[in-house]
Structure formats: C-alpha cells, structure tokens
Amino acid sequence: MTRFTRSTRSTRSTGSKRPTGATGSTGPAGPARSARSLHWARRRASVARFWRRYRTHRAGVAGLAGLALLALIALAAPWLVGGDVQSVTHAPGRALEPPSGAFPLGTDQFGRSLLGLLVWGSRISLTVGLLAAALSVAIGTLVGIVAGHYRGWISTAVMRITDWFLVMPTLVLAIVLATVLSRSVWTVILAIGVTTWPTTARLVRAQTIAVESRPYIERARALGGGHRHIMTRHVLPQVMPLVLAQTTLGISAAILTEATLAFLGLGDPSVVSWGGMLQDAREAGAVSSGHWWYLAPPGIAVALVALAFTLCGRAVESVLNPRLGVSR
Numbered sequence: 001m002t003r004f005t006r007s008t009r010s011t012r013s014t015g016s017k018r019p020t021g022a023t024g025s026t027g028p029a030g031p032a033r034s035a036r037s038l039h040w041a042r043r044r045a046s047v048a049r050f051w052r053r054y055r056t057h058r059a060g061v062a063g064l065a066g067l068a069l070l071a072l073i074a075l076a077a078p079w080l081v082g083g084d085v086q087s088v089t090h091a092p093g094r095a096l097e098p099p100s101g102a103f104p105l106g107t108d109q110f111g112r113s114l115l116g117l118l119v120w121g122s123r124i125s126l127t128v129g130l131l132a133a134a135l136s137v138a139i140g141t142l143v144g145i146v147a148g149h150y151r152g153w154i155s156t157a158v159m160r161i162t163d164w165f166l167v168m169p170t171l172v173l174a175i176v177l178a179t180v181l182s183r184s185v186w187t188v189i190l191a192i193g194v195t196t197w198p199t200t201a202r203l204v205r206a207q208t209i210a211v212e213s214r215p216y217i218e219r220a221r222a223l224g225g226g227h228r229h230i231m232t233r234h235v236l237p238q239v240m241p242l243v244l245a246q247t248t249l250g251i252s253a254a255i256l257t258e259a260t261l262a263f264l265g266l267g268d269p270s271v272v273s274w275g276g277m278l279q280d281a282r283e284a285g286a287v288s289s290g291h292w293w294y295l296a297p298p299g300i301a302v303a304l305v306a307l308a309f310t311l312c313g314r315a316v317e318s319v320l321n322p323r324l325g326v327s328r
Contacts, residue, residue: 093111187268
C-alpha cells in the first residue's frame with residue numbers, strides 16, 4: 001500500500017510537469033524573442049550614440065533646426081497660406097506691389113502674395129530635392145557595389161559607363177532629358193537622379209573594395225556565402241554611413257539643380273517652386289525694372305536650404321567617419 005501511494009504521487013508529480021518547449025519563455029520562441037530585443041536594444045544604443053556625437057557639431061545642429069522648421073512650414077502650407085495662393089484669377093493684390101503690411105514680401109506680376117508663393121513653393125523644392133537625391137544615391141550605391149564586388153570585365157564595363165556620365169556636364173544631360181520628356185515634377189526628379197549618381201558610385205566602389213579585403217569576407221566565402229549574401233549582408237551595412245552622408249550632401253545639389261531647370265523654363269509650369277518663381281521674375285523683367293522683392297526671397301530661400309543640408313551632411317560625415325576631422 002505504501003509503495004502504491006508513493007508511485008502514484010511520483011506519477012502525478014511527473015505528469016503535472018509541462019515539456020520544456022511548451023512555454024514561450026523556455027522554448028524556441030524565448031531565444032528568438034531575446035535575440036530580437038537585443039537587436040533593437042543595439043539599434044537604439046547606436047542611434048543614441050550617433051545623436052550624442054552629432055549634437056556636438058554646432059553648425060550641424062543649426063542646419064538641422066532650420067530644416068526641421070522648413071519641413072513644418074512646408075507641411076502646414078495648406079493651413080498657413082491656403083491653396084488659393086496659386087490662383088491667378090483670385091489674386092488679392094496689385095501687380096508687382098512692393099512689400100507692405102498686407103504683403104510682407106510684395107506681390108508678383110499677377111498680384112499674388114510672394115510670401116504665400118514662397119511657403120507653397122517649399123513643398124515642391126523639398127520634394128524634388130529629397131526624391132532626386134534618393135534616386136541618385138540608390139543608383140550610385142547599386143552600381144558602386146556591383147563594380148567593387150565583381151572584378152574583371154564586369155567592373156571595367158560598369159566603370160567606363162560611370163566615367164562617361166562623370167565627364168559629361170550634369171546640367172546639360174539634365175536639360176536634354178527635361179527637354180525630351182514631358183514637363184512635370186517627375187521628369188525633373190528623373191533628370192536629376194539619373195545624371196548625378198557617378199560620384200556616389202565611385203565612392204561606394206572604393207569603399208566596397210576596402211571592405212571586401214577584410215578577413216571576415218574570406219571566411220564568409222569559405223562558409224559558402226554567395227555573391228548576394230556578401231553584398232547585402234556584409235558590404236552594404238559597411239557602406240551605409242558613406243551613403244547616408246552622400247545623401248544629405250546630394251539633396252542641396254538636387255535643390256539647386258531643380259531651381260536651375262525651373263529658371264530655364266524646363267520645370268512644371270502648373271506648380272509653384274522657388275526656381276519657377278525666379279523664372280517668372282525674369283520673364284516679368286524684375287531685374288531691369290528694379291523689383292528686387294521678386295528676385296530676392298526665392299533666391300535666398302534656395303541658398304539657405306542648400307546651406308542647411310550641406311551643414312547637416314558635413315556633420316553626419318564627421319560623426320560617421322571621425323578620421324575626416326571636419327571642423328565644428
């Protein structure tokens with residue numbers, strides 16, 4: 001009887017225990033969850049470390065603050081100035097009226113408020129700059145990694161094409177594309193993106209060659225890592241700091257190029273941009289007639305935004321590559 005009772009108790013005690021993999025804390029899901037949490041913790045620590053270094057650059061912080069203010073103004077443009085600011089038939093003022101209390105920056109040749117046009121034009125200029133720079137950097141990164149990873153005739157052919165785009169005047173190629181294609185914002189983005197990528201491609205190629213000479217790339221190949229695995233899992237994360245810095249520097253160039261194309265009459269005439277405002281001022285004879293308030297605001301806006309992006313790009317480049325020694 002005593003043996004039966006003991007065996008029954010032992011059976012109940014062992015039967016009440018759950019298998020090791022039944023719960024999420026001790027089973028396979030537990031290590032996976034902890035690995036993900038560790039991954040995100042490292043990401044947050046990396047971002048915090050980046051911000052601590054970035055905020056030591058006073059010029060970069062000033063540029064970032066200016067860009068944040070401009071982004072808020074561009075997003076709030078429909079509420080700040082309204083969509084009727086572009087209308088020619090409902091212009092509230094007289095043609096080419098100088099700055100006054102009602103119109104702080106004056107009016108254009110149609111009687112529209114230049115302050116409202118400047119605020120509304122920031123949306124197009126920033127959009128074109130961001131998308132064109134992103135397209136340019138994406139093409140340059142892809143071409144640079146491919147040219148640096150594959151050797152032989154593939155690298156030679158890709159780099160000869162890159163050199164051809166590099167020696168050709170960027171503005172001339174952009175003008176040709178903007179002339180051949182239909183006049184729209186997307187045409188301007190495409191024209192800028194496909195003509196400004198060679199510089200990024202050469203920088204990324206040099207960085208790719210340096211990364212692939214490291215020992216862990218040889219170990220990855222010895223363990224069976226293919227071309228795609230090495231390029232996406234090992235090379236791309238190492239060149240991303242360079243790509244990020246090149247993007248911030250390329251946005252200012254894209255905004256300047258968009259303003260130049262619009263000034264030459266190759267932009268979208270149905271939208272308002274800073275370059276388009278300069279083109280309208282030229283057509284209205286603002287230079288010869290002395291209407292400085294028509295020319296100065298969009299020109300100063302383009303210069304300030306380009307300066308802000310350049311300051312941010314230099315600060316990012318200095319943080320990601322301290323050996324550059326960029327001044328603060």
